[in-house]
Amino acid sequence: MIPENSAVSARNVTVAYGSRVIQSDLTFTIRKGDIFIIMGGSGCGKSSLLRVLMGLTPPAKGSVFYGNTDFWGAPEKKREEIMRRTGVMFQSGALWTSRTLAENVALPLEYYTDLSPRDIRALASFKLSLVGLAGFEDFYPSEISGGMKKRAGLARALALDPEVVYFDEPSAGLDPVSAARLDELILQLRDTLGMTVVVVTHELASIFAIASNSVFLDAKTKTMTASGDPHELLRHGPDEVVEFLTRGKGRDRGENQ
Amino acid sequence: MQPAFDIHLEQETLIVRASGPWSRQALSSAPLVPDAMTKQAFDALPNAKAVRFLADDVTDWDSVLLAAFNAVAQKARAAGIPADTSALPGGMGPMLDMALAVPPRDGGGKKEEPGFLETVGAKTLAWPGITKNVVDFVGEVSISLARFFSGRASCSPRDMWNVLRECGVDALPIVTLTSLLLGLILAFVSSMQLKLFGAEIYVASLVGVSMVRVMGPVLTGIVLSGRTGASFAAVIGSMQVNEEVDALTGFGISPTDFLVLPRVLGLAVMTPLLTLYADVAGIAGGFLVGVIMLDISPAAYINNTIQFMTLGYVWTGLLHALVFGFIISLCGCYQGMRCGRNASAVGRATTAAVVNSIVGIIVATSVITIILTVLDL
Numbered sequence: 001m002i003p004e005n006s007a008v009s010a011r012n013v014t015v016a017y018g019s020r021v022i023q024s025d026l027t028f029t030i031r032k033g034d035i036f037i038i039m040g041g042s043g044c045g046k047s048s049l050l051r052v053l054m055g056l057t058p059p060a061k062g063s064v065f066y067g068n069t070d071f072w073g074a075p076e077k078k079r080e081e082i083m084r085r086t087g088v089m090f091q092s093g094a095l096w097t098s099r100t101l102a103e104n105v106a107l108p109l110e111y112y113t114d115l116s117p118r119d120i121r122a123l124a125s126f127k128l129s130l131v132g133l134a135g136f137e138d139f140y141p142s143e144i145s146g147g148m149k150k151r152a153g154l155a156r157a158l159a160l161d162p163e164v165v166y167f168d169e170p171s172a173g174l175d176p177v178s179a180a181r182l183d184e185l186i187l188q189l190r191d192t193l194g195m196t197v198v199v200v201t202h203e204l205a206s207i208f209a210i211a212s213n214s215v216f217l218d219a220k221t222k223t224m225t226a227s228g229d230p231h232e233l234l235r236h237g238p239d240e241v242v243e244f245l246t247r248g249k250g251r252d253r254g255e256n257q
Numbered sequence: 258m259q260p261a262f263d264i265h266l267e268q269e270t271l272i273v274r275a276s277g278p279w280s281r282q283a284l285s286s287a288p289l290v291p292d293a294m295t296k297q298a299f300d301a302l303p304n305a306k307a308v309r310f311l312a313d314d315v316t317d318w319d320s321v322l323l324a325a326f327n328a329v330a331q332k333a334r335a336a337g338i339p340a341d342t343s344a345l346p347g348g349m350g351p352m353l354d355m356a357l358a359v360p361p362r363d364g365g366g367k368k369e370e371p372g373f374l375e376t377v378g379a380k381t382l383a384w385p386g387i388t389k390n391v392v393d394f395v396g397e398v399s400i401s402l403a404r405f406f407s408g409r410a411s412c413s414p415r416d417m418w419n420v421l422r423e424c425g426v427d428a429l430p431i432v433t434l435t436s437l438l439l440g441l442i443l444a445f446v447s448s449m450q451l452k453l454f455g456a457e458i459y460v461a462s463l464v465g466v467s468m469v470r471v472m473g474p475v476l477t478g479i480v481l482s483g484r485t486g487a488s489f490a491a492v493i494g495s496m497q498v499n500e501e502v503d504a505l506t507g508f509g510i511s512p513t514d515f516l517v518l519p520r521v522l523g524l525a526v527m528t529p530l531l532t533l534y535a536d537v538a539g540i541a542g543g544f545l546v547g548v549i550m551l552d553i554s555p556a557a558y559i560n561n562t563i564q565f566m567t568l569g570y571v572w573t574g575l576l577h578a579l580v581f582g583f584i585i586s587l588c589g590c591y592q593g594m595r596c597g598r599n600a601s602a603v604g605r606a607t608t609a610a611v612v613n614s615i616v617g618i619i620v621a622t623s624v625i626t627i628i629l630t631v632l633d634l
Contacts, residue, residue, distance in 0.1 A: 056507065082509075092500065095501070
């Protein structure tokens with residue numbers, strides 16, 4: 001039922017907000033090393049699905065598997081252990097505002113390892129330089145720009161060398177150059193660290209630049225209408241997916257209508 | 258010129274024609290015109306098979322005119338009657354079409370205000386849920402405390418120090434001021450009565466015993482709930498708004514261990530200590546009144562205070578303080594953790610934290626007093 005190389009898989013997952021069902025019957029597999037895009041229009045439940053996958057809210061129905069382990073059926077200890085092996089970059093960064101950037105990256109390390117403060121500091125500096133924030137160790141989140149907050153959030157997500165990293169709208173609020181650079185960074189991290197990457201986005205430029213696999217959530221039918229490589233979906237996918245993938249495509253190049 | 262309209266049926270088509278100036282400015286001298294137009298159009302709708310809008314003679318227009326047309330068109334659509342906007346001049350037609358493009362949400366429109374009974378019912382039905390949440394939270398904190406004392410939960414020493422400083426040293430000035438003044442007031446008020454019997458000397462023991470046994474802890478508790486309880490709720494609440502709590506959970510770090518535990522432990526340690534300090538300050542206040550205003554000699558005042566003080570009173574006071582410490586930190590953290598995800602929710606959480614802990618302090622005081630009286634302590 002669960003393929004051998006699966007990192008995360010959803011089986012008949014229903015996402016609900018209170019009693020309002022947002023998405024139902026979602027079944028897909030995220031393979032190890034995939035850059036997996038969860039796409040769809042605004043308000044179709046992408047971010048809510050992400051919260052279910054990363055273990056923040058339980059699904060209304062169905063199950064999420066990490067490898068062969070049923071995440072929501074596992075005991076709390078096991079769940080925490082799995083969450084330790086995942087990293088999350090939140091939409092607004094969600095940095096701990098009372099700590100400096102270095103302390104933000106250091107916190108999970110302090111919590112889970114017995115490294116000396118010196119080593120932890122060195123690790124934190126290294127992760128910050130990975131995302132281009134060398135020299136910003138002692139800045140507070142309120143002192144840096146939105147784009148830098150996102151990158152710092154990514155550095156923190158990488159703190160424990162996670163196997164799976166989740167990105168919630170990574171390019172939202174970034175200028176096109178920064179967004180493209182973030183995409184490159186994601187690709188590099190996947191290639192060098194062998195991570196599995198799950199991205200929620202509706203930015204077509206990002207989708208075509210990085211995706212190796214995807215799922216399309218439809219707001220009207222409240223379920224997934226397609227899954228697979230977006231480049232393939234563009235040629236063989238159902239109409240509404242092709243429309244989604246082509247409608248804005250001209251826009252990106254300034255060829256709207 | 259005044260805005261005007263004309264509505265008539267022409268071969269089962271309802272013609273809605275506007276003329277004159279239809280702008281906010283023009284309507285300020287004729288505010289009832291749009292209402293009259295929609296009303297007349299609504300009345301005529303049942304006899305129509307189509308609606309057609311005309312505005313050739315309109316000299317000046319803005320959204321006011323479109324809003325009026327839109328109201329008629331939406332009503333017509335609800336009755337299954339098509340609206341024709343093609344004869345409208347300029348940008349009017351396309352703009353109206355844009356507004357009509359997406360049908361209104363089912364059950365949309367104005368939300369009805371719930372009636373009195375409905376409100377009472379909803380609030381009553383919410384009780385079991387709230388009770389369950391509170392019990393859940395207290396249970397979680399208890400488990401977390403147990404884990405901490407068995408050495409399996411780590412809470413950051415840094416946060417712990419911050420809490421100890423914030424509700425300890427930083428609170429000293431205000432505690433000094435309030436308890437000193439409370440001691441003064443107690444001494445003044447009691448001396449007025451005791452003077453009648455020539456027993457001013459007993460001011461000393463009266464102030465001492467009441468401060469140590471109950472007034473000191475209650476005053477400290479109230480100061481701390483305004484100062485520290487509110488800040489707990491605000492800090493954790495804004496972390497909730499900013500997804501910072503989710504970020505902790507995302508690392509498999511329990512927010513209860515990490516955020517609530519240091520605050521609960523910190524207040525459990527600091528409230529009794531601050532209470533002892535407040536007791537001393539209160540007695541000092543009484544001492545000032547006794548020595549300066551009532552001409553009691555310092556030695557006699559101190560002697561009288563010590564004579565009637567027992568260790569039991571001190572323990573009773575500290576028991577109060579410990580209980581208050583838990584009440585304040587639990588109320589503050591509970592409200593913070595349950596905070597909604599917007600700015601006004603943080604405000605509500607802070608208010609609720611303060612109100613709940615002050616009510617909790619008063620209730621706890623009476624419960625403890627009753628229990629101790631029954632036990633004859």
